[in-house]
Amino acid sequence: MSSPESASSGTGVGTAEPGLTSDPYVADHGTDAYSVSRYELDLDYRLSSNRLFGHAVLHAVAARPASAIVLDLAGLRAVKVYLNGRRVRRFTQRAEQLVVHLDTGLVPGHDFILDIRYEGNPSPRRGLWGEVGWEELTDGVLVAGQPNGAPSWFPCNDHPRNKASYRISVTTDVNYRAVCNGVLVGHSSRSSRETWIYEQEEPMATYLATVQIGRYDALVLDDGTGPAGVLQTVAAPAALAAAARQGLRRQPEMMSTFINCFGPYPFSQYTVVVTDDDLEIPLEAQTLSILGRNHVEQGWESQRLIAHELSHQWFGNSLTVGTWSDIWLHEGFACYAEWIWSEAAGVMPVHDRAASAWRGLSRAGQDLLIGDPGPALMFDDRVYKRGALALHALRVLCGDLAFFALLQEWTRTRRHGSVSTAAFILMADRVAGIDSEALLHPWLFEEALPPLPVSGRPTLT
Secondary structure, three states: OOOHHHOOOOEEEOOOOOOOOOOHHHOOOOOOOEEEEEEEEEEEEEOOOOEEEEEEEEEEEEOOOEEEEEEEOOOOEEEEEEEOOEEOOOEEEEOOEEEEEEEEEEOOOOEEEEEEEEEEOOOOEEEOOEEEEEEEEOOEEEEEOOOOOHHHOOOEOOOOOOOEEEEEEEEEEOOOEEEEOOEEEEEEEEOOEEEEEEEEEEEEOHHHOOEEEEOOEEEEEEEOOOOOOOEEEEEEOHHHHHHHHHHOOOHHHHHHHHHHHHOOOOOOEEEEEEOOOOOOOOEEEOOEEEEOHHHOOOOHHHHHHHHHHHHOOOEOOOEEEOOHHHOHHHHHHHHHHHHHHHHHOOOOOHHHHHHHHHHHHHOOOOOOOOOOOOHHHOOOHHHHHHHHHHHHHHHHHHOHHHHHHHHHHHHHHOOOEEEOHHHHHHHHHHHHOOOHHHHHHHHHHOOOOOOOOOOOOOOOO
């Protein structure tokens, strides 16, 4: 997610570990009874009536004994449920959960397949973070799932640590393009309907799964033969094509800069969707980002947001927090990526960005622990800025060579897995050879703002 400023201004790969419980930041979402390794979603959506007919197949494994399978599903009605090919007669829905009652309980290590038919008029979930999930645009659909919007459009085990592969098929009105995570592997037309099929092979958290529907044309920014070696495309309305191409013209340079700093891009391609609506903030999903038509300008405010969302492909999508209390590992890193691009683009050096952020924080309330900000403040701008300053302090202390070696080792060893603050501190100790706990603790777990790091002025290598 982009910095809130825009509104106004371990190890482990794949599935959840036994012992996973609902995250206290998103109570009653996720379960430790099972983990999902793959979702296969077939969606039929009628734009005029906002009617969704869904078919979800979940490949999962039991992690502990249970007499029922509990899924997160909000505002949609399950019609039929099958378990391992056999019709389930007893399932109930209460609040935002679908409960599948079992004749024979789950046994740890037992693989199972859930097949669920469901339907309804999807709408975003309303809560602490406003509206998240499936949302109607003026002429299309936007899905912004962070942090708990995924159940607004498919049944799932909604916890960031339970990462799975996906196949998403969307059938919708003719002349509309559906854009989803991963690689487009199929497209067909029949009568007044079009079907788009995407395959997301790399493990993905539920909140990062997305569907974007609009009258979009496909544009190519970089065909993969550029310096970054990454296919970069844009989906935008025809009337916005020129503005989108111009506003995103430096994105291939951003990609090269971030690869140099953070290590290889973790996916096979990257897409930016530009909606025909103004959006309050841009949004990221795995392998793609969503910008409003108001975000494709040449000024720094738009360009920093483009950089911010791109950097989330490393920090947030490939490396995803195991618990939302560590959200600074997403947003602090993405904010620091903005500063890195600012210097690389010749706009303002990193140190000056850090100094400006520090001055702003010094005038703000100092009553937040960014290492555990609480659910109401997890997207507070102080989490972004102070998280970035914590990284800057680390860079100043250990120097550029050790700092960027640390970031690249972090993204390499945790690729497509779950991460935590504790794991980052341990790696920083080992790679940078410093007492990172002593350095980072005041930034992350004390309210008072530490002094601005000024020992030297690090420059981009």
